[in-house]
Amino acid sequence: MRPRGKRAERRAATARGSAARLGLMAAPVAFFAVFFAYPVAAIVARGLRVDGGWRFGRIGDVLAQSDVRHVLWFTTWQALASTALTLLVALPGAYVFARFHFPGKQALRAVVTVPFVLPTVVVGTAFLALVGRGGLLDELWGLRLDTTVWAILLAHVFFNYAVVVRTVGGLWSQLDPRQEEAARMLGASRLRAWRQVTLPALAPAVAAAALMVFLFTFTSFGVVQILGGPAFSTLEVEIYRQTSQVFDLATAAVLTLVQFAAVAAVLAVHAWTVRRRETALTLVDAATTARRPRGRGQWALLAGVLVTVAVLLVLPLAVLVQRSLGASGFGYYRALTREDGGAFLAAPIEAIGNSLQYAVAATAIAVVIGALAAAALTRRDAGRLVRGFDALLMLPLGVSAVTVGFGFLIALDEPPLDLRSSWILVPLAQALVGVPFVVRTMLPVLRSVDGRLREAAAVLGASPWRVWREVDLPMVRRALLVAAGFAFAVSLGEFGATVFIARPDNPTLPVAVARLLGRPGDMNYGQAMALSTILMLVCAVALVVLERLRTDRSGEF
């Protein structure tokens, strides 16, 4: 064949590839444009446009205010401190999970992951029950942390422990231990071999985990809302306050933009480290690298990690359950079934049904959108544009959920998109947060499908659709289920956006908990604990199912 003809043919193939990719991307792009970019833009415009003209000067004005600067400063340093503390506490855990065999390891791995899928409201409530007024520490030693920043930091460690254990531990368990042995044979001590060989290999995973933790804590809402009191406020909490209590939309808009810029910067760094993580490491089967601890030092390390998990992760949840039972047995639970006409038009228990319905719908949306996006991102010919799309998909994790929720209210209220009174509004907002999890869970698995398998199928006569159906789908089915489980748990716990758009007569579980906590009296407090316990159990069950399905632990969550 003449070279010209070949080139033309290749161009045609590229064009076909692009068309297929655009087709796959169309739905996710449209979804994000309408339900993410548009509402956020509407809020920003509402704040910064006056009489048809833009007032960018307001940005400077707002940033000049000392209390805004204070919030910015606090948001940043508490996120940095939370990240450092989480790494410090969780890295030994990552090592223990990666390298040691011990009885009950599988169960413990599920236990440490429970906090991550717990709704922020539950986490806040659990810590309140532990370190707050009348909490366990208060009763035992008169110690209260709820007015200090420590409550927030500890709750953030609680929340993100699993991020480090999974991201770093996942890679660690696949590093060939013989790399370290090779260094030792060349004269490096145990510690030096770790520093010279293992640490450089782990560095990108540690960086990726640190960035995720920073992102989650930088945008922390539910935890700070409950534990921060009047003294501590993150950007997200401040946006909520400005929008729903002070009604200063201009300030809220500026804060939203600031948060957006910060998150975009963090995500850019994250994307860079993730790409670096994929360099030339030879990975081995994780099952072959773990063994029983040997010697006093290793047993002590294992014991230390177990104690940490017990005190930091299990104790708050146990206290939560204990408080929900109170002195009256199941009294608080029974009270949940009664209509009280105060904060609720219906019995609080109905929030369970609402939450489940919303979460199922949100999961369905997130899985469809996320799977399409992941499929588009996996195509071998993915160019720079598509990689940008990759980062874009992560944005909803960082952009103020409060802004999204409020944006829904003011942007989607007129034809052709008048969804104000539609129940679908809540699942749509929740799906936005679920999509990044779906994409992140599916991508590593889809990318690990050997391209030659697809070629083999094609040579045997399978059309592209059949190739996907026969080769990709069977390999990603588990990942798809895991992704769905994550989306479900995340939707169930979504608070920042839902608090705006859930209708008063149809609250979700986290919204109902927050409302109960906002009212005085032991009865309301106890009911909040009871409802949080129910929410925790639902999430834990979802997670246990996930753990059973999950085979590959190298994913990012």
Next chain:
Amino acid sequence: MPPSLLGLEGATVRFAGRAVLDTVDLEVAEHEVVCVLGPSGSGKSTLLRAVAGLQPLDAGRVTLDGRDQAGVPAHRREVGLMFQDHQLFPQRDVAGNVAFGPRMHGASRTEQRERVAELLELVGLPDAARRSVAALSGGEQQRVALARALAPAPRLLMLDEPLGQLDRSLRDRLVVELRELFGRLGTTVLAVTHDQSEAFALADRVVVMRDGRIAQSGTPLDVWQRPANAFVARFLGFDNVAAATVAGQTADTPWGKMPVPEDAPQGTRTVLVRPTGVRVVPADTGLRCTVTARTFRGTHVAVRLQPEDAPPLDAACALRSAPEVGDAVGVEFDAAEIVVLG
């Protein structure tokens, strides 16, 4: 005999109660090249790891220069180990890998640079210093791994399947190079392999292992000519092995009576008939067999023969006179090629 550098006395390692290394005694003299040969799972890699200090012993001891190594950590034993799949550090370039050992031993930058240049020259990759290890071919990786292992000048160099992953022609070439290099440097080497041709080509002494025990130890020629038992014989690729009763210069075997050398041990024994000792003759003489397979081996043709009431026999025939599959032939035996095993 020169004083022994490495000694193992009753070395035992158990995994989950099973002894992977079972009371092994072994000595390696200074400047000696010893090759441990055995099938996978015979405990040979564990042997290396025990000497290296990467695998604690459950019983027995390892000595270097007569000093017990119990409690000496891996990085202080001054032994080198070249891993089966090399384990080059992917984050470092070739020079960074080779310089790692000298750096751990506190060499200055200049010393490191000189050592790297010297060793890359030695292994025939003088210009590779700045290359990424991921960009190396299999043979080049093997050379870099060797340079890295030699760089800290270990007292004892251990090789785990040194040429395992390379293709045959490269392996044949490298094994000659290695032998020449070790001779020139006077390196003491303990290598393990499952490939007999590699072991025979490389070693001054071959140690055959089976199920964590040493089955035989001797020079390549010794082991090849007089396998200690049926296992060693079969492992070396000899399949004509059978039980026999030896009386005088005759052995009674499933293939009939056959002559054995004068000094053969007597009584109930195992005999090995080398394929070259199986002579194919016209069908009306000797043991009647049918030819069931015929494989061209370059220098000869390997023929598989099926007697009527006995186990199959392998015979090596000259290229021109080899029978065809299905032919009926007779077989006679050559006393010089028959070994009565101990």
